[in-house]
Amino acid sequence: MKKFINDPADVVAEALAGLAAAHPDDLRVDVSEQYIARADAPRGGKVALVSGGGSGHEPLHGGFVGTGMLDAACPGEVFTSPVPDQILAATKAVDGGAGVVHVVKNYTGDVMNFQLAAELAADEGIAVETVLVDDDVAVENSTWTAGRRGTGATLLVEKIAGARAEEGGKLAEVAAIGREVNTASASFAYALTAGTTPAAGRPGFDLPEDEIEVGVGIHGEPGRRREKLRPARELVRSALDAILEAKPVNDGDQVIVLVNGLGGTPLLELYLVYGEVATVLAERGVRVARRLVGNYVTSLDMAGMSLTVTRVTDEMIRLWDAPVRTPGLRWGA
Amino acid sequence: MKKFINDPADVVAEALAGLAAAHPDDLRVDVSEQYIARADAPRGGKVALVSGGGSGHEPLHGGFVGTGMLDAACPGEVFTSPVPDQILAATKAVDGGAGVVHVVKNYTGDVMNFQLAAELAADEGIAVETVLVDDDVAVENSTWTAGRRGTGATLLVEKIAGARAEEGGKLAEVAAIGREVNTASASFAYALTAGTTPAAGRPGFDLPEDEIEVGVGIHGEPGRRREKLRPARELVRSALDAILEAKPVNDGDQVIVLVNGLGGTPLLELYLVYGEVATVLAERGVRVARRLVGNYVTSLDMAGMSLTVTRVTDEMIRLWDAPVRTPGLRWGA
Numbered sequence: 001m002k003k004f005i006n007d008p009a010d011v012v013a014e015a016l017a018g019l020a021a022a023h024p025d026d027l028r029v030d031v032s033e034q035y036i037a038r039a040d041a042p043r044g045g046k047v048a049l050v051s052g053g054g055s056g057h058e059p060l061h062g063g064f065v066g067t068g069m070l071d072a073a074c075p076g077e078v079f080t081s082p083v084p085d086q087i088l089a090a091t092k093a094v095d096g097g098a099g100v101v102h103v104v105k106n107y108t109g110d111v112m113n114f115q116l117a118a119e120l121a122a123d124e125g126i127a128v129e130t131v132l133v134d135d136d137v138a139v140e141n142s143t144w145t146a147g148r149r150g151t152g153a154t155l156l157v158e159k160i161a162g163a164r165a166e167e168g169g170k171l172a173e174v175a176a177i178g179r180e181v182n183t184a185s186a187s188f189a190y191a192l193t194a195g196t197t198p199a200a201g202r203p204g205f206d207l208p209e210d211e212i213e214v215g216v217g218i219h220g221e222p223g224r225r226r227e228k229l230r231p232a233r234e235l236v237r238s239a240l241d242a243i244l245e246a247k248p249v250n251d252g253d254q255v256i257v258l259v260n261g262l263g264g265t266p267l268l269e270l271y272l273v274y275g276e277v278a279t280v281l282a283e284r285g286v287r288v289a290r291r292l293v294g295n296y297v298t299s300l301d302m303a304g305m306s307l308t309v310t311r312v313t314d315e316m317i318r319l320w321d322a323p324v325r326t327p328g329l330r331w332g333a
Numbered sequence: 334m335k336k337f338i339n340d341p342a343d344v345v346a347e348a349l350a351g352l353a354a355a356h357p358d359d360l361r362v363d364v365s366e367q368y369i370a371r372a373d374a375p376r377g378g379k380v381a382l383v384s385g386g387g388s389g390h391e392p393l394h395g396g397f398v399g400t401g402m403l404d405a406a407c408p409g410e411v412f413t414s415p416v417p418d419q420i421l422a423a424t425k426a427v428d429g430g431a432g433v434v435h436v437v438k439n440y441t442g443d444v445m446n447f448q449l450a451a452e453l454a455a456d457e458g459i460a461v462e463t464v465l466v467d468d469d470v471a472v473e474n475s476t477w478t479a480g481r482r483g484t485g486a487t488l489l490v491e492k493i494a495g496a497r498a499e500e501g502g503k504l505a506e507v508a509a510i511g512r513e514v515n516t517a518s519a520s521f522a523y524a525l526t527a528g529t530t531p532a533a534g535r536p537g538f539d540l541p542e543d544e545i546e547v548g549v550g551i552h553g554e555p556g557r558r559r560e561k562l563r564p565a566r567e568l569v570r571s572a573l574d575a576i577l578e579a580k581p582v583n584d585g586d587q588v589i590v591l592v593n594g595l596g597g598t599p600l601l602e603l604y605l606v607y608g609e610v611a612t613v614l615a616e617r618g619v620r621v622a623r624r625l626v627g628n629y630v631t632s633l634d635m636a637g638m639s640l641t642v643t644r645v646t647d648e649m650i651r652l653w654d655a656p657v658r659t660p661g662l663r664w665g666a
Contacts, residue, residue, distance in 0.1 A: 002525040002542070002545065002562050004598060005564070012601075017608040018607040019604045019607075019608075021611035022611075022624055055601060056599070058599065190337075192336070209335070212335065231339040264597045264634055265634065266389070266391060267628075268411075269348070271348040271352045275347055275352075278351070278354040293351075293355050295628070298599065300601070331658075331663055
């Protein structure tokens with residue numbers, strides 16, 4: 001294994017220290033409790049958003065903390081759920097009296113630990129609503145999941161619900177639009193190679209030189225099947241078939257598209273992929289209102305990419321366009 | 334080779350088409366002449382900035398076209414210089430009558446082709462100033478270079494000179510501050526693995542499982558030596574030694590730091606690296622005024638990273654902070 005690290009056991013803590021040093025004005029990092037918060041939290045009267053999950057998916061979630069998106073993020077160890085005490089500490093730190101929304105990707109450990117933290121927070125008088133993200137339509141159940149996995153749509157949920165909270169939305173309203181975004185979203189991913197965790201020191205799975213994993217998860221969980229590598233235009237078409245079968249989009253509907261790299265795929269390829277996506281969606285009469293191309297919900301150094309399509313209302317587009325100022329996503333601020 | 338492409342010969346053209354589709358409001362892509370321009374170019378009375386170079390370094394340069402940075406970029410084929418006609422076409426397309434600055438990384442082909450294009454532009458009555466970027470202090474001459482290579486500082490030159498042009502700076506002023514930024518900058522890179530070009534289909538060089546290339550170039554050019562992998566804190570210290578030896582920074586000086594991924598290195602590692610950089614610079618009394626952590630000047634899927642340190646004036650910081658709106662770098666707009 002070759003990585004820019006010191007001791008594999010210290011990677012997450014040291015990366016957190018680096019994130020804190022890199023964003024001294026915007027973020028406040030509690031290294032002992034292991035959470036990242038907006039520097040101006042808690043904001044009185046504002047609904048707070050807290051997310052988290054295993055590390056290794058950066059910029060998700062810590063890179064999405066800031067104005068217009070998350071109030072706090074709880075990074076677990078690499079590919080490991082954050083613990084309830086950590087989530088509780090973050091929830092208490094950013095609660096401004098208007099309640100807290102937990103954005104939780106659907107993995108068994110995450111769901112259990114966020115639920116426990118929500119109960120503990122309720123005991124302390126903090127109202128918590130949970131938005132579960134389960135957008136990955138490749139498989140119904142998976143290695144660490146009952147039901148569908150939460151992947152790329154997490155970014156859209158956090159951005160759109162975060163904007164609603166920033167403009168003064170109430171707890172129920174912020175949670176409701178977050179759930180609507182998840183319901184309107186579908187994702188599908190391909191892996192060309194596996195990512196390597198610092199602890200294991202070798203790729204999470206083996207894949208022959210000419211094969212790909214179709215429908216891979218963001219921890220390298222198996223998808224639908226393996227197959228021979230095909231041209232990008234065919235892979236895009238197959239992924240969009242799966243996405244639009246699971247979540248149909250009607251002629252004239254508007255969507256936001258995320259072409260997401262899983263960490264080791266160059267931007268040159270991601271833009272090429274977006275060109276293919278635009279072609280296929282245009283053929284089908286789907287209007288792409290907004291799109292984002294880059295590495296946002298990653299799996300360490302995995303060469304791979306995911307597509308997310310979210311059918312959006314004008315209200316969701318308005319919230320998508322609202323100013324956001326985070327390390328990983330920024331515009332209008 | 335496993336990549337998300339169709340025919341290796343079509344990668345750059347198809348990625349350009351994807352870039353155009355992804356940024357319909359902000360960019361205008363001329364696919365036949367092969368350049369990317371601001372949608373609102375030419376802007377009368379504004380000095381225009383044009384850069385370019387081989388593809389494979391995305392988001393550099395096409396991702397830096399937009400308000401407050403470049404007016405146009407000319408992508409060559411992967412790791413291949415753009416041709417003079419292409420550069421001339423871009424120069425003419427964005428010239429607003431106030432002259433054009435060419436930002437050129439110091440590689441023999443780029444220098445020659447931009448020079449020829451500048452002469453052809455002059456024949457047509459367009460005043461061109463050239464800013465040569467040669468910040469990489471690892472080696473004096475290299476595979477495609479007489480003198481030092483141009484790498485990470487290109488981003489700083491384009492951002493700061495671009496801001497000066499946006500606020501109405503004259504041709505000589507924009508070129509002057511670009512040159513000052515280059516002179517004040519030094520960079521040093523490490524590779525853990527080689528990148529793979531679509532045309533070659535295999536890594537550009539072989540590196541044993543426990544070795545790294547010290548002082549690597551962004552096309553995989555050899556650096557100073559190979560050595561065994563060491564902890565990140567030691568690599569950072571060695572790189573900063575080389576950088577500060579070449580371009581001394583005095584106690585109390587202010588710098589902008591770029592921790593740049595070469596394409597295949599996860600953000601988790603880059604933030605860890607930034608933490609080490611912050612520690613070393615603090616020890617030496619250097620004040621980090623601004624910093625940027627991410628994949629900006631890449632080498633396809635190379636696992637590696639570079640550090641750039643630029644000693645900055647208050648004026649440079651003011652221009653760095655000015656609004657920028659490009660696919661690859663955006664704030665305040």
